[in-house]
Amino acid sequence: MRITPLVLFSVALFSISAGKSFSEPVRDRLYLVFVGTYTDKTSSKGIYAFDFDPATGKLIPRGLAAESVNPSWIVIHPDGKFAYAANESGKQSMISAFSIDAKAAKLVLLNQLPARGEDPCHLAFDKTGKYLFAANYTSGNVTVFPILPDGKLGAPTANVKDEGALGPNKERQEGPHAHWVGTSSDNRFLYVSDLGLDRVLIYSFDASKGTLKPAPATIAPSAGTGPRHVAFSQNHKFVYVLGEMSSAVSVFSMEGATPHLIQEISALPEEFSGRKEAAEIVLDPSGKWLFTSNRGHDSIAVFSVDPAKGTLTRSTILSTGGQEPRHFALDPTGQFLLAENQNSNSIAIFRINPSMGAPTQVSKTENVPSPVCLAFLPNP
Numbered sequence: 001m002r003i004t005p006l007v008l009f010s011v012a013l014f015s016i017s018a019g020k021s022f023s024e025p026v027r028d029r030l031y032l033v034f035v036g037t038y039t040d041k042t043s044s045k046g047i048y049a050f051d052f053d054p055a056t057g058k059l060i061p062r063g064l065a066a067e068s069v070n071p072s073w074i075v076i077h078p079d080g081k082f083a084y085a086a087n088e089s090g091k092q093s094m095i096s097a098f099s100i101d102a103k104a105a106k107l108v109l110l111n112q113l114p115a116r117g118e119d120p121c122h123l124a125f126d127k128t129g130k131y132l133f134a135a136n137y138t139s140g141n142v143t144v145f146p147i148l149p150d151g152k153l154g155a156p157t158a159n160v161k162d163e164g165a166l167g168p169n170k171e172r173q174e175g176p177h178a179h180w181v182g183t184s185s186d187n188r189f190l191y192v193s194d195l196g197l198d199r200v201l202i203y204s205f206d207a208s209k210g211t212l213k214p215a216p217a218t219i220a221p222s223a224g225t226g227p228r229h230v231a232f233s234q235n236h237k238f239v240y241v242l243g244e245m246s247s248a249v250s251v252f253s254m255e256g257a258t259p260h261l262i263q264e265i266s267a268l269p270e271e272f273s274g275r276k277e278a279a280e281i282v283l284d285p286s287g288k289w290l291f292t293s294n295r296g297h298d299s300i301a302v303f304s305v306d307p308a309k310g311t312l313t314r315s316t317i318l319s320t321g322g323q324e325p326r327h328f329a330l331d332p333t334g335q336f337l338l339a340e341n342q343n344s345n346s347i348a349i350f351r352i353n354p355s356m357g358a359p360t361q362v363s364k365t366e367n368v369p370s371p372v373c374l375a376f377l378p379n380p
Helices: none
Strands: 031-037 046-053 058-067 071-076 082-087 094-101 106-114 120-125 131-136 141-146 158-161 178-183 189-194 199-206 211-219 227-232 238-243 248-253 260-266 277-283 289-295 299-305 312-319 325-330 336-341 346-352 359-366 371-376
Touching (some): 031 071, 046 071, 058 359, 071 120, 082 120, 120 178, 131 189, 141 211, 227 277, 238 277, 299 325, 336 371, 346 371
Parallel strands (some): 277 325
Antiparallel strands (some): 031 046, 031 371, 046 058, 082 094, 094 106, 120 131, 131 141, 131 178, 141 158, 189 199, 199 211, 227 238, 289 299, 325 336, 346 359
């Protein structure tokens, strides 16, 4: 259970610095990465830092960036100066604000506020970078925090509980479960993926006040889907909803008065009969390929995208080489996919074939305790 949106970055160019050997890491062409973990019942102490080398596809450990309790989701502010973490701890859940010391690969705590809900599992910014949204899974509500000029979080400007008819699964859908949040391209609406309600709810967002108001339209996959994470096409004409409980992608057209379903396609092999718990969904920067992760099957599914119709064709499914790939992310160059295997304490790194989509594993970083979220600093 829990979630994850994608920030796309342009391809970076790299040069060999004078006096440096090819095997020696060159600091100014590495990307700083922060990895969130679960600290309950593990050896983890919080958020860990790595350098990522896009020349080799390898992670280079930098050590503990910040002690933090169950930082299960991390986002980097667009200005690259601040980071925010969801501390997923039931009724004691918090949201933490950090300043980033990129040179030292450290996060310095600025302040920490109650999440105003239970088990925040996803965070996102509005388009102005002035507000932070938190999706609280267990309590099924969304909180809006203003981001102050010094990077600290201010008192919430909104706190709304998802409402609607519950899905058919009495165990998993006994109440609303907000799992993902993201704004429309014009910043006027907030989308909230709710596993318990089998809907992606739509709220009107007032960016001048930081307030939310329910909108009449919703995005509704098939009953029992359990929406988890959402991806939009670059032109926002199509939306892709990943069902945690169905391990399928529901494709909607956003053209017209209301979103309408045009396709549902499985992310699992037809013969698979094990646990279905899809986790993450990401479109690559080119818009040609869509990736999802499957817990239970422990795999990444790859789909080709028809840019005109928005429909998907599943091209391959590959093992992550570990257990429970709760989250994965693409590096800023769009060349690599990094999948965190939560239950085997590893991060598998794959190079993406731009013409075929199918990733090939190039390395694996071991001994990362319970990794569940990964965020890149936008600039090396």
